[in-house]
Each structure stands twice: as C-alpha cells, then as structure tokens.
Amino acid sequence: MAEETLKLIEVKNLRKFFPLRAGRFSASAQTVKAVDDVSFYINKGETLGLVGESGSGKTTVGRAILRAFEPTSGSVYFHLQEGEATDVLALNRKELKAFRQHMQMIFQDPYSSLNPRMTVRDIIAEPLVVNNVARGKALNERVADIALRCRLNIEHLRRFPHAFSGGQRQRIGIARALVLHPEFIVCDESVSALDVSVQAEILNLLVDLQDEFDLTLLFIAHDLSVVEYISDRVAVMYLGRIVEMSPTKDLFFNPLHPYTEALMSAIPAPDPDTSMRPIILQGEIPSPIDPPPGCHFHPRCQYAEDICKAEKPEWREYQPGHFAACHLVDKLTLKGAEE
Numbered sequence: 130m131a132e133e134t135l136k137l138i139e140v141k142n143l144r145k146f147f148p149l150r151a152g153r154f155s156a157s158a159q160t161v162k163a164v165d166d167v168s169f170y171i172n173k174g175e176t177l178g179l180v181g182e183s184g185s186g187k188t189t190v191g192r193a194i195l196r197a198f199e200p201t202s203g204s205v206y207f208h209l210q211e212g213e214a215t216d217v218l219a220l221n222r223k224e225l226k227a228f229r230q231h232m233q234m235i236f237q238d239p240y241s242s243l244n245p246r247m248t249v250r251d252i253i254a255e256p257l258v259v260n261n262v263a264r265g266k267a268l269n270e271r272v273a274d275i276a277l278r279c280r281l282n283i284e285h286l287r288r289f290p291h292a293f294s295g296g297q298r299q300r301i302g303i304a305r306a307l308v309l310h311p312e313f314i315v316c317d318e319s320v321s322a323l324d325v326s327v328q329a330e331i332l333n334l335l336v337d338l339q340d341e342f343d344l345t346l347l348f349i350a351h352d353l354s355v356v357e358y359i360s361d362r363v364a365v366m367y368l369g370r371i372v373e374m375s376p377t378k379d380l381f382f383n384p385l386h387p388y389t390e391a392l393m394s395a396i397p398a399p400d401p402d403t404s405m406r407p408i409i410l411q412g413e414i415p416s417p418i419d420p421p422p423g424c425h426f427h428p429r430c431q432y433a434e435d436i437c438k439a440e441k442p443e444w445r446e447y448q449p450g451h452f453a454a455c456h457l458v459d460k461l462t463l464k465g466a467e468e
C-alpha cells in the first residue's frame with residue numbers, strides 16, 4: 130500500500146496531561162498523564178494502526194495531533210513536501226484553521242457525529258464553506274463528486290441523517306472528512322459502532338479511498354482483526370506510552386512485548402483445538418494519575434523481574450522497523466497470534 134518513504138507525520142515526545150482539581154476525595158491537585166512521551170512517524174500513503182485497552186491514551190493521541198485539544202508538550206511535524214516541515218503545535222489560531230484542510234477526523238459514532246438538523250448536502254458542504262474553498266455551482270459539484278466516491282446517491286443529499294443506516298451515516302462522515310482533500314485522516318474507532326458486515330464494507334471503502342486520494346491514516350481501534358486488515362504498521366499503547374511498534378505481520382506473529390503477547394492471545398483462532406490459551410491479565414489497567422514506577426506494565430506482567438519495578442525500559446529497535454520497550458526482549462520468546 131505504501132510506496133513512498135516520505136514521512137508525512139512525525140510525532141515527537143508528545144505529552145497530554147489533564148490537571149485534576151483538589152476535591153472531596155483528594156487534598157491536593159493531581160494530574161492524569163493520558164499521553165506520556167509518545168513518538169512515532171507515519172509515511173505518506175501508509176496506515177498506522179494504534180491499539181490498546183480503553184484508557185491507554187490512543188484517542189488522546191489522535192485528538193492531540195489534530196489539536197482538538199492542546200497537547201501539554203511535544204511536536205507534531207507535517208511534511209507536505211520533501212524538505213518542508215510544519216509544526217502543527219506551533220501554529221497560531223488563524224494558521225491552524227487554514228492548516229486543518231490537510232488533516233481531518235472520522236469519528237466513532239455515526240449517529241451523534243452528524244447534525245440532525247442539517248441535510249446531508251449541508252453536512253458535507255460545511256468544511257468547504259467554513260474554509261471558503263468553493264461556493265455556488267462549484268460547491269455543489271464538489272459535494273456531489275465526493276458523495277458518489279463515498280458510494281452515496283445524489284438523492285441522499287436532500288435528506289437528513291435520521292433517514293440513514295449506521296453504515297450510510299458513516300459514509301456521510303467519511304465524505305465530510307474527505308471533501309477538502311486532506312492528506313491525513315485520524316480514524317477514531319471509525320467502525321467500532323457498526324455491525325460486522327457493515328464494518329467490512331466501510332473498511333473496503335476506506336482502503337479504496339486511500340488509494341484514490343493517496344491518504345495517510347492513523348487508525349485507532351481496539352479490534353485487532355480490523356487493525357490487522359487495514360494497517361501497514363501497528364503501534365501498541367499501554368497507560369499513555371507506546372510499548373511496541375512494527376510492521377503489522379511482525380507484531381501479530383512475532384511480538385516482542387509481553388503486553389502485545391497478551392493482546393494476541395485473546396484473538397479467537399479458527400481452530401479452537403490448536404489455539405493458544407488466552408493470557409489473562411491480572412487486575413485493571415492502573416490509574417494514569419499514579420502510574421506504577423519503572424515499566425508501567427509490571428504489576429500485570431507474568432515475566433516481571435526486579436529491574437522492571439525500578440527502571441523505565443528503553444525504547445529500542447530490535448529488528449528493522451520493530452521497536453519495543455521491555456527489559457527482557459532478549460531473554461523472552463513470546464507467542465504471536467495463530468496463523
């Protein structure tokens with residue numbers, strides 16, 4: 130899928146901390162470390178899957194990149210051309226509004242993400258109007274063109290969102306995200322609320338549109354089979370940090386981090402007689418207000434040693450393009466998903 134090696138997005142040391150005020154149950158103010166020192170890149174035309182449990186920080190990463198809320202620190206570089214770099218986090222309000230044409234989001238819930246009082250035509254046209262890109266006949270032509278590419282009918286444009294199924298509404302959301310011809314899209318659990326057959330239809334549409342528009346995608350999801358299908362590479366998040374990142378096949382069949390191994394063990398296998406037993410992680414994901422010292426995963430890791438409780442593991446490249454943060458990568462032989 131990805132032929133070019135231009136890094137479209139480079140995220141460096143991204144942090145997003147949410148302050149909590151002191152209240153009835155805590156005497157002092159605290160901080161939720163939702164994203165804590167996250168770095169990665171996405172090549173132009175590539176799909177990077179971002180997976181992890183609820184509360185791991187993956188949605189916060191997507192929203193912080195688009196500045197849906199302000200990151201605490203870090204950099205997000207866009208390389209629209211070779212040798213050019215725009216730090217999205219350094220843009221002022223006016224510059225950011227103009228730059229948003231290059232980056233858009235497809236939301237999780239196709240029901241609540243569309244304004245019920247607007248026609249489909251007005252929903253899709255809104256980004257063009259707000260950014261003063263087209264008006265009149267040109268606007269209508271552009272809306273009709275993207276609607277057809279997203280497999281909507283022209284007569285759908287006169288209707289309101291309540292008249293559509295979940296899959297059709299998500300296609301309206303995709304058309305709205307693509308109408309400005311952005312280079313980069315964050316898909317935030319974009320198929321999670323849909324039935325399985327509709328999920329497949331939307332995933333295939335996304336793959337086709339990615340080729341057509343040369344799109345770069347950050348695909349945030351918790352369903353690993355969906356991520357495996359659509360992603361060129363995958364990053365695994367745990368408690369605000371990326372713990373492993375690699376080409377999709379390597380991550381699924383040759384994981385280097387015990388948390389990834391546990392995720393892979395939970396994928397249902399086609400043959401139940403030969404499938405590995407799921408690794409049951411003990412306890413809940415710890416609170417990001419007070420994350421465990423050393424390796425955040427140590428209270429739930431079956432391989433943990435003393436060093437894991439004391440020292441943060443280094444982020445290292447163990448095989449070409451395959452990174453992990455674990456003290457014991459060289460000692461452990463982990464099992465991947467069933468082929």
Ligand code: SF4
Pocket residue numbers: 386387388424425426427428430431432433434437442454455456457
């Ligand atoms: Fe487990 Fe230690 Fe590796 Fe963390 S560093 S994943 S606790 S083995």
